Amino acid sequence: MLRLYDTATSDVRDFVPLRDGEASLYVCGLTVQSEPHVGHVRSAVNFDVLQRWLRYRGYRVTFIRNLTDIDDKILIKSAEQGRDWYNLAYEMHRQLDRAYADLNVARPTYEPIATGHIPEMIELISELVERGHAYPAADGSGDVYFDVRSWPAYGELSHQGIEDMEAAADADPRGKRDPRDFALWKGWKQDSEPATAAWPSPWGRGRPGWHIECSAMAGKYLGPAFDIHGGGLDLRFPHHENEQAQARAAGRPFASYWMHNAWITTSGEKMSKSLGNSLLIPAVLERFRGIELRYYLVAAHYRSHVEFSFEALAEAATGFGRLESFLERAADVLGEIPAGGEPNDVFVAALDDDLGTPAAMAAIHDLVREGNRLLPEGAGAELRRVAGSVRAMLAILGLDPADPAWGPGTGGDEKLTAAVDVLVRGLLDQRAAARAAKDWASADAIRDQIQAAGIEIEDTPDGPKWSI
RNA sequence: GGUGGGUUGGCCGAGAGGCGAGGCAACGGACUGCAAAUCCGUGUACACGGGUUCAAAUCCCGUACCCACCUCCA
Numbered sequence: 001m002l003r004l005y006d007t008a009t010s011d012v013r014d015f016v017p018l019r020d021g022e023a024s025l026y027v028c029g030l031t032v033q034s035e036p037h038v039g040h041v042r043s044a045v046n047f048d049v050l051q052r053w054l055r056y057r058g059y060r061v062t063f064i065r066n067l068t069d070i071d072d073k074i075l076i077k078s079a080e081q082g083r084d085w086y087n088l089a090y091e092m093h094r095q096l097d098r099a100y101a102d103l104n105v106a107r108p109t110y111e112p113i114a115t116g117h118i119p120e121m122i123e124l125i126s127e128l129v130e131r132g133h134a135y136p137a138a139d140g141s142g143d144v145y146f147d148v149r150s151w152p153a154y155g156e157l158s159h160q161g162i163e164d165m166e167a168a169a170d171a172d173p174r175g176k177r178d179p180r181d182f183a184l185w186k187g188w189k190q191d192s193e194p195a196t197a198a199w200p201s202p203w204g205r206g207r208p209g210w211h212i213e214c215s216a217m218a219g220k221y222l223g224p225a226f227d228i229h230g231g232g233l234d235l236r237f238p239h240h241e242n243e244q245a246q247a248r249a250a251g252r253p254f255a256s257y258w259m260h261n262a263w264i265t266t267s268g269e270k271m272s273k274s275l276g277n278s279l280l281i282p283a284v285l286e287r288f289r290g291i292e293l294r295y296y297l298v299a300a301h302y303r304s305h306v307e308f309s310f311e312a313l314a315e316a317a318t319g320f321g322r323l324e325s326f327l328e329r330a331a332d333v334l335g336e337i338p339a340g341g342e343p344n345d346v347f348v349a350a351l352d353d354d355l356g357t358p359a360a361m362a363a364i365h366d367l368v369r370e371g372n373r374l375l376p377e378g379a380g381a382e383l384r385r386v387a388g389s390v391r392a393m394l395a396i397l398g399l400d401p402a403d404p405a406w407g408p409g410t411g412g413d414e415k416l417t418a419a420v421d422v423l424v425r426g427l428l429d430q431r432a433a434a435r436a437a438k439d440w441a442s443a444d445a446i447r448d449q450i451q452a453a454g455i456e457i458e459d460t461p462d463g464p465k466w467s468i
Numbered sequence: 469g470g471u472g473g474g475u476u477g478g479c480c481g482a483g484a485g486g487c488g489a490g491g492c493a494a495c496g497g498a499c500u501g502c503a504a505a506u507c508c509g510u511g512u513a514c515a516c517g518g519g520u521u522c523a524a525a526u527c528c529c530g531u532a533c534c535c536a537c538c539u540c541c542a
Contacts, residue, residue: 010472030542043542073540155471158537164470165538210540232542237471239541261542262473268534272541299491300481305474305535312480315492319480322491325505358482362490372506440501447503458505 002057004228005303005354007236007258008157012354017227018256023059025051026218026255028231028239029111031068032092033077036099037279038293038308039264039271043232045294046261046302046355048105048398050230053351056343056396064221065108066214067093070115070207075197085197086115099281102290103297104398104405112217114208118199120216121208124250125184125201133249134184137175142187142204146242148180151249157258158237182242183209211242218243219252229255233262234270261302268307279308291399291406292317298357298397319365323394324401326368326375330387334379341388343396357397364393376461424455424466431464 002015017023027047030040047065054061069089078085100107125144128134133150137143148154148162155161165180188198188205198205218226224247231240240258247254264271271279284293287310296316300306331337344367350359371386394400427446434442447457450466458465 028542031540033540037542040542046542071540158471160471160538233473234537234541237537238539263536263542265535270536270541303473304481307480309480312492315480319491329505356482359489362482365490369507375506435501438501444502451504456504459500459503460505 002053002352003354004257004259007260010159013257015227015257017059018225021058021060023054023061023228024222024226025054025061025063025228025230026214026222026226027063027065027108027229028214028235029065029067030096031071031073032089032096033071033073034092035280035282036092036096037271037281038284038297039232039279040096041099041103041105041281041293042264042297042306043230043261044100044105045103045297045398047230047259049298049302049357049396050228050259050355051106051108052396052398053355057352061109062222063108064110064112064218066112066114066217067096068114068210068213069093070197071210075193085194101405102281102285103294104290104403106398110221112221114213114217117213117217117220118201118208120220121212122185122201124212124216124219124246127250128184128246131249131251133246135177136203137187139175141175142185142206143175143183144185144203145176145181146184146246146249148178148182148245151245153248154245155241157241157244160237182211182238184212184246185209211239212246214239214243215247215250215252215254218254219247224252224254226255228257228259230259230261233260236260259302262305264306264308266308271308284313288313288317289406291401292320295320295399298399299361301358302355320399323364323368323390323399326371327387327391327394327401329375330371330383330390333375334384334387337391337402338384338388339391341385341390341392343393344389347393351396360393360397364390367393420455421466424450428457428464428466 003012004015005012015023025047027043029044030036044065051061051063070085074085074089078088081088125134128146129136129144132147134144134146137145155165162180185201185203186206186209187203188195188207193207197207199207218229229240229243236258244254266279293313296313297306299316299319327337344363346363346366347360350356350363353359367386367390371383371390374380374383374386377383391400391402395403427450431443431446434440434446450457455466455468458467
């Protein structure tokens, strides 16, 4: 039985989907305003693991992960950079896709984009106005606000009372009835905003407020009620609170479970505040492989804060190398690691318990130790079973080294590998000769020389092997 | 002011009343000409002060420090 932590109820609950055998999932993706960093990607990886686990558990999964391509920041940044807002959003969108691909984040069922769903948003806003939960601003700005006071349940998701909330510092009262009312629609500011960022609506030209898009798109693709809504912890309030208020005020039950992933911090601070270029995905991938970064992210529980450091990432990479080298050696012995292996019970129980990836990882390491013990005995049913199981478990976490998603093997270019092999073989033959003559000094000198080139030598019963 | 989270061994990171998750590093042993890899073994860890209990890292009370959200944010 899968159990998940639900932010709304603050506890771990059995996962009971609305429709038997199906799971519908909506995750807030990014606002494409700047390059993706490690923190952004953590969220994607966490929910990717959820998606994969639900699939493994036999659910037919509909997974919607949106993208916000219009908002204040995109307009401001693009203006600063002297280019069109949609050009900036498009470029960042492509960079994000690239980062997802580099980390083997599986594609969702669909990735709707905010500007492609203006009619759905207008429809929802109209409904809210009709029901008396929203009103056009009295100041003629063309804004439309959600009336927080008209919805007594407001604050239920983040467990806050309206009265206890600090009024927004920028609470430029404008045409708001209550400072906590939030914008569903923003009237076009002709003097400062491009005409391309304004769409026609019953309230005049303008653009959507931030929260409405998710309610509208979730409704379109998943229906008025769906199973799980996810996102980063900071979205809990106001974004998710507002999404839920809008949807429910319009008579839609909305999400049954709310899941939020925790932060990656650097020097104890949230990444967005202390972001250096070194933490952007392309920069990290210059130093580590995508699969190593993914291992690092998956090894921590999704609700735990992670203090990012390259030292910890390096340790993780070493730890992953242990798993990978077992699989490589097992493949040498078995010819091939069988696909379609089964994860063991410990692993299954771990992931069923609110996606306990740390315990799941421990299960893999334990099994690898068992496999390493079996290795000297050569090919056997037991080794086959263990290796297949290890591979299956890694695959569920999106960490199967043999997954073509990781691109060509770590050896890189085949021609290059063949060329290096010839050269290294030559040296290894010389070393073998020296060893046969018990000329240890020469033998070790050759090994040192090869290692200095970044190539590791491993002496096995079948003779020496090299790897980069 | 309100809401939520954290503080675990040299390090990273799980767990959530009784049996020391796992990884990295270290040390000892096996293997090796020596290494590497692998295997076996080695650690009296739970911020502090009280309390509850036969038993507390885990529950309760208090203290300290850190962080997040309440404003755009994965």
